[in-house]
Amino acid sequence: MEKFIADNQSELLATAITLLILLILRFLINKTVRRIGRISDIVEARTLLIIKYVSYVLTFLGLGALAFIWGVNFKDLGLLFSSVFAVIGVAFFASWSILSNVTAGVILFFSFPFKIGDRVKILDKDTESEEPYLIEDIKAFHVNLRKDNGELLVYPNNLMIQKAVTLVYHKENDSESSEIL
Incomplete structure (x- = not known):
């Protein structure tokens, strides 16, 4: 265990900093979304939905950053992601209206009069x-x-x-x- 920590000290430090930054970003964004929801008198369920979307985006960004930090072989990951994105792309194309309604729901949260x-x-x-x-x-x-x-x-x-x-x-x-x- 000590050898692992000694060999990967910079990666562990970068991982800790990345996780800390993501947690701070999540806290600040959630606080801002809640404030906007409260000021705009928006139902709490809609606010929680936007917070869930933000959490998904931050998780995706965090996983990408951690893969970069740990030097994951992107050629191998590229093959995996291209296969996964091909399947997801077909699913999104088949349900394009659902995706556009979710996007519109986020837009309506922030600018719905x-x-x-x-x-x-x-x-x-x-x-x-x-x-x-x-x-x-x-x-x-x-x-x-x-x-x-x-x-x-x-x-x-x-x-x-x-x-x-x-x-x-x-x-x-x-x-x-x-x-x-």
Whole structure:
């Protein structure tokens, strides 16, 4: 054990520094996301979802950094990763809309002008309704919108970004408005 530590002292030090940096980054990013969620009055479940995405990205970056530090043979890893990424690429291509909805969900977390409880109109010919919808819930893939008659519309996040949406009623200031956002 002592020989291993003596032979790999620089790699062990670099590993410890990398792990420390990743933990500090994770803490700071999580704190920032929670602050944004609290300031924007975003549901805690959405905040936790974004924190989970950040953890995945940091874990992936950390594994790459550790592979670089320990001098892993990238030619061998290249063959493994190319095979894995080929399978993942086919899966992502097959479920492209799911990936775009998750990405849109992250974008909506940071820049969505509507909150749960607001009433909105979606200016889309496919919705076939002039009646406003109540935003009931905002999930990772979709937004739950409900009409006054109880009908539920599950609307994909990527369409919430692409289509024009009119804010009819904002629950915070209790005033009617008709801004197109």
